[in-house]
Amino acid sequence: xxxxxxxxxxxxxxxxxxxxxxxxxxxxxxxxxxxxxxxxxxxxxxxxxxxxxxxxxxxxxxxx
Amino acid sequence: xxxxxxxxxxxxxxxxxxxxxxxxxxxxxxxxxxxxxxxxxxxxxxxxxxxxxxxxxxxxxxxxxxxxxxxxxxxxxxxxxxxxxxxxxxxxxxxxxxxxxxxxxxxxxxxxxxxxxxxxxxxxxxxxxxxxxxxxxxxxxxxxxxxxxxxxxxxxxxxxxxxxxxxxxxxxxxxxxxxxxxxxxxxxxxxxxxxxxxxxxxxxxxxxxxxxxxxxxxxxxxxxxxxxxxxxxxxxxxxxxxxxxxxx
Numbered sequence: 001x002x003x004x005x006x007x008x009x010x011x012x013x014x015x016x017x018x019x020x021x022x023x024x025x026x027x028x029x030x031x032x033x034x035x036x037x038x039x040x041x042x043x044x045x046x047x048x049x050x051x052x053x054x055x056x057x058x059x060x061x062x063x064x
Numbered sequence: 065x066x067x068x069x070x071x072x073x074x075x076x077x078x079x080x081x082x083x084x085x086x087x088x089x090x091x092x093x094x095x096x097x098x099x100x101x102x103x104x105x106x107x108x109x110x111x112x113x114x115x116x117x118x119x120x121x122x123x124x125x126x127x128x129x130x131x132x133x134x135x136x137x138x139x140x141x142x143x144x145x146x147x148x149x150x151x152x153x154x155x156x157x158x159x160x161x162x163x164x165x166x167x168x169x170x171x172x173x174x175x176x177x178x179x180x181x182x183x184x185x186x187x188x189x190x191x192x193x194x195x196x197x198x199x200x201x202x203x204x205x206x207x208x209x210x211x212x213x214x215x216x217x218x219x220x221x222x223x224x225x226x227x228x229x230x231x232x233x234x235x236x237x238x239x240x241x242x243x244x245x246x247x248x249x250x251x252x253x254x255x256x257x258x259x260x261x262x263x264x265x266x267x268x269x270x271x272x273x274x275x276x277x278x279x280x281x282x283x284x285x286x287x288x289x290x291x292x293x294x295x296x297x298x299x300x301x302x303x304x305x306x307x308x309x310x311x312x
Contacts, residue, residue: 008116013181017120017174021127024166025279032286039293040311046297047306 075152075292076301082285083312089282096275103268111265120178121265125252126273128171130280131199132234134164138206139231142224152288154220155295157227158210159288163280165203172196183247191240192248195233202230216295 007014104122111118138160145153175193176186187193206223213219241250252261252269293311296302305311 007119008110010115010117010119010181013117013177014119017123017177020173021123021170024170028163028166028283029286032283032290035290036286036293039290043293043297043302043306043311044309047309051307 073150073152075155075296076299078152079289079292080312082289086282086285089278089285093275093278093282096271096278100268100272100275103264103271108264108268109262114182117178117181118265120174121252122268122272124171124174124178125269126276127167127174128196129273130276131164131168131171131196132237134160134167134280135199135202135227135234136231138164139227142220142227145220146224146228151295152292154216154224155288155291156284157220157224158207159284159291161203161207161210162287163284165200165207167276167280168196168200168203172200179247188247190246190248191244192237192246195237195240198233199237202226202233206230 005011005015100122104119108119110116138157141153141157141160144150145157172193175196179188180186206227209226210219210223213222238251240246241248293302297306
């Protein structure tokens with residue numbers, strides 16, 4: 001195992017390459033997923049505001 | 065087969081299609097990358113000249129290919145957006161840019177980690193490395209320009225033009241090792257020429273490249289779905305999803 005990690009003395013360069021590549025690829029996916037969940041929350045809020053506006057408009061119409 | 069391709073050019077029908085495709089591309093990406101890593105680290109032999117250091121190639125070369133390939137696809141979508149004025153084309157172009165920039169950075173980073181032990185330098189200002197760095201700036205410039213202009217149609221026009229003009233850089237990167245004297249080694253694979261490396265090394269690199277390709281499709285489809293939801297939020301079909309509270 002230690003021999004595998006050492007990579008004939010090039011371990012730092014090889015794992016430094018693979019680790020950063022892996023982290024960036026995973027990070028990109030996390031960022032896209034976060035963007036989607038934030039977007040969903042915003043759209044949900046937009047939906048609630050609209051239905052609330054509609055209700056108050058209907059209330060107003062009924063009252064007058 | 066009578067598939068109406070124009071149907072899928074509309075964001076409303078592309079959105080659910082992309083959503084259905086995403087998991088399949090994730091599975092393909094994961095399987096290919098695992099096989100590629102196995103071939104690259106377990107099966108492929110030690111290089112007689114570079115020792116184990118050459119194993120950086122299995123991510124460096126696929127990342128560099130993707131950085132150029134994604135740029136070409138992005139420029140084509142940007143061009144389609146300018147000519148046909150299709151909304152989805154601009155969304156595809158903007159969804160591709162961050163992944164292209166990420167792979168460009170990976171190509172530069174892994175190149176530095178390969179250059180240090182082989183050439184003795186993290187960085188040299190030679191044609192291949194400099195033109196790849198310019199590619200990173202082109203991606204960043206494209207994204208910043210698009211984000212800086214408020215009117216979406218003007219943003220698409222200006223950034224699309226930048227993407228198309230910047231495409232001349234891609235053949236410069238590709239042929240730089242032929243046109244100029246450079247430290248960088250020549251193409252790993254060229255048409256009409258027998259590959260200069262062991263079959264298992266070649267297989268590992270090819271499969272990793274396919275894996276990166278599938279990764280790109282999966283993550284870009286996810287991002288373009290966000291892009292579609294944002295841009296089309298006032299349309300009837302998105303409003304219907306909002307009122308149902310499910311987003312496909």
